[in-house]
Amino acid sequence: xxxxxxxxxxxxxxxxxxxxxxxxxxxxxxxxxxxxxxxxxxxxxxxxxxxxxxxxxxxxxxxxxxxxxxxxxxxxxxxxxxxxxx
Amino acid sequence: xxxxxxxxxxxxxxxxxxxxxxxxxxxxxxxxxxxxxxxxxxxxxxxxxxxxxxxxxxxxxxxxxxxxxxxxxxxxxxxxxxxxxxxxxxxxxxxxxxxxxxxxxxxxxxxx
Numbered sequence: 001x002x003x004x005x006x007x008x009x010x011x012x013x014x015x016x017x018x019x020x021x022x023x024x025x026x027x028x029x030x031x032x033x034x035x036x037x038x039x040x041x042x043x044x045x046x047x048x049x050x051x052x053x054x055x056x057x058x059x060x061x062x063x064x065x066x067x068x069x070x071x072x073x074x075x076x077x078x079x080x081x082x083x084x085x086x
Numbered sequence: 087x088x089x090x091x092x093x094x095x096x097x098x099x100x101x102x103x104x105x106x107x108x109x110x111x112x113x114x115x116x117x118x119x120x121x122x123x124x125x126x127x128x129x130x131x132x133x134x135x136x137x138x139x140x141x142x143x144x145x146x147x148x149x150x151x152x153x154x155x156x157x158x159x160x161x162x163x164x165x166x167x168x169x170x171x172x173x174x175x176x177x178x179x180x181x182x183x184x185x186x187x188x189x190x191x192x193x194x195x196x197x198x
Contacts, residue, residue, distance in 0.1 A: 009099045012105070016109040019106065020109040020125075023113050029118075031169065031178055032118055032121065035112065035121055036112060043105050045158070046101065046105060046132065049151075050136075061147065062150075072162075075165040076168055079165070079171070080168070082173075
């Protein structure tokens, strides 16, 4: 029962990733693309958590931590570049 | 039948719905500031609910999940703030229904 609920949640998260990548490919300028990148990486953290739960391995949560850290760094760097401060 | 795994699954589905609504907001909203608002706030809540649901299923994973949750709770508003500031600086187009722009007013006051 609970496994079915988790698989359903993973499927909805996958749909969310597809929906956010529409904005990533369609975005008229770079700010929209950076926003879509930010949303995609935050959704990916949840997807990595689902994968860690399904495979039952704790090590994937470390991957999620590093992934979130690098995505934050990337968004801040690109925003400072757009701002003209880099 | 255990109750905690099912509660974890239900909370995970709630979080996944919030993630999907946030992603839908980035597609449907009219300008970039509304998209930033929809995208980052809803996905922060969705990811936190997801981590809580996974913690209800596996109680031994809770310390690492708390680290991820605190990290997201601290960094996500900062990145959205910096991104919206950069969007305002490079002059991203606003929606026609926008009625007030406090940042522009305050910058004009500083110049005077």
